Amino acid sequence: MDQEETRTCIVCGQPREEGIHIVSxxxxxxxxxxxxxxxxxxxxxxxFIRQLRQIWVRFHA
Ligand SMILES: [Zn+2]
Structure with missing residues (x-):
């Protein structure tokens, strides 16, 4: 069981277990x-737009 894995949310900055991955x-x-x-x-x-823009900037970098 590897459901304990948490990722840091790019929007709220909190470690969460459930969510979606966009790019990396x-x-x-x-x-x-x-x-x-x-x-x-x-x-x-x-x-939200500003937080999401970080993703696009990295994605297109
Ligand atoms: Zn969040």
Missing amino acids: EFICSSCESEMVRTKVEDEKYPF
């Missing part, structure tokens, strides 16, 4: 669902 980065399931619910006019939206 990890987003926990709670941040993922929060991002899905976040609207463009939400004040947290730019924060």
